[in-house]
Amino acid sequence: MYKIPDIAPFREKLAELDEQMAEPNFFSDQRRAADVSREHQRLTSLVEKFEAYHSAVQQIEENRSMAEDDSVEEELREMAAEEIESLEAERDKLSMDVLRAMIPPDATDSRNSVMEIRGGAGGDEANIFAGDLFRMYSKYAESRGWRVEVISSSPADVGGFKEIIFSLSGEDAYKYLKFESGVHRVQRVPATETQGRIHTSTATVAVLPEAEEVDVEINPNDLEISTMRASGAGGQHVNTTDSAVMMVHKPTGVTVYCADERSQIKNRAKAMAVMRSRLLQAKIDEENAKYAAERKGQIGTGDRSERIRTYNYPQGRLTDHRIGMNLSLPPVIDGDLSELIDSLQNYDYEARIDNLLSKQSQS
Structure with missing residues (x-):
């Protein structure tokens, strides 16, 4: 599995685009508006994919913690352990989705x-x-x-x-x-x-x-x-x-x-x-x-x-x-x-x- 690079620069860029799209004269330049809107949509999708990836990582950690906790009922520990494999597969898929979304498309x-x-x-x-x-x-x-x-x-x-x-x-x-x-x-x-x-x-x-x-x-x-x-x-x-x-x-x-x-x-x-x-x-x-x-x-x-x-x-x-x-x-x-x-x-x-x-x- 690839390590996800820092997402912060992408969040900052998205915030900048939010400000640009809120300007009163944003649509006066149709070409620029279309370019900014397209990039805003791409970065929004990237952040959403990262949130889903981060949620999967947290879920895996919670399941592992539950599976190793002797105070939890055995049946629940087994269920948590069984879910880890499918969650890891989902995490790996989401990590690839995030990395792909980080690559800017050719103009x-x-x-x-x-x-x-x-x-x-x-x-x-x-x-x-x-x-x-x-x-x-x-x-x-x-x-x-x-x-x-x-x-x-x-x-x-x-x-x-x-x-x-x-x-x-x-x-x-x-x-x-x-x-x-x-x-x-x-x-x-x-x-x-x-x-x-x-x-x-x-x-x-x-x-x-x-x-x-x-x-x-x-x-x-x-x-x-x-x-x-x-x-x-x-x-x-x-x-x-x-x-x-x-x-x-x-x-x-x-x-x-x-x-x-x-x-x-x-x-x-x-x-x-x-x-x-x-x-x-x-x-x-x-x-x-x-x-x-x-x-x-x-x-x-x-x-x-x-x-x-x-x-x-x-x-x-x-x-x-x-x-x-x-x-x-x-x-x-x-x-x-x-x-x-x-x-x-x-x-x-x-x-x-x-x-x-x-x-x-x-x-």
Whole structure:
């Protein structure tokens, strides 16, 4: 069982928020009010969980005292002793709940997501695999009631995608998908393989938090925007109208191409949304790099070169290499990601708790 850090700083912060929420003009700034209210709710829940934990600890002490007191009837002593095991289990669960509540959520957890999938090594099979991943995430999004909207896509001739960028809108979308960034590897016999040989191919996945204008300030003079006729699937219209948009952020070289809409204005808006998300992710990655030592043991969310998972079709097995987890492949590739994502989040929570306690012992 983990030792609970001092709760006093959290109580003090909650008292400060109580004072802020009591101010007459508290709701004049809606954004600030929402942030303060959300933090107040989190800290209130933390204190309530700690009170329940403290009550369980006291109950265990009382039961032990009763079980060892010869002046108490034997039947009551036995009942008190029997309850200790279940009370200890409840105490341990509550201690984990308290520690989790002490970890501040990432500021972007509640955001929608922008996801980018690209075929990697393996030619046609890599592009087909990219299409499989898009369907997998789309089905998972559907199971959670999220909305999926394609922002930009480059279909491959044999099926799948050379690249597809899409948004996922729904409650805590980024929180649940942020650990999907990295290299996904597939091992299977391609449909075009005549001798039954297993091929290994890859696709890269990047998950970005949807950015708002206040997150990233973009100077219009830093953007180079050009329009052109869209190529590929889309009908006659896209081949005769300059509706496609290419946007380049000159200071960073970040480039976004969007051609899925028939309207140049809509493509421009979508390109700007992706541009903001990529620049916000770059800021987040830069901050994370500063605190790399503190984040030791946590699951990375931004390294697109890290091989994170293998989809082995001949053995029907999916392996997540970061946490050493094996699952049956068919349900996962069909969109049932809940167990995998829950395990990744739990692993990250445990690493964060270890970091929290390590910092507490050093202070």
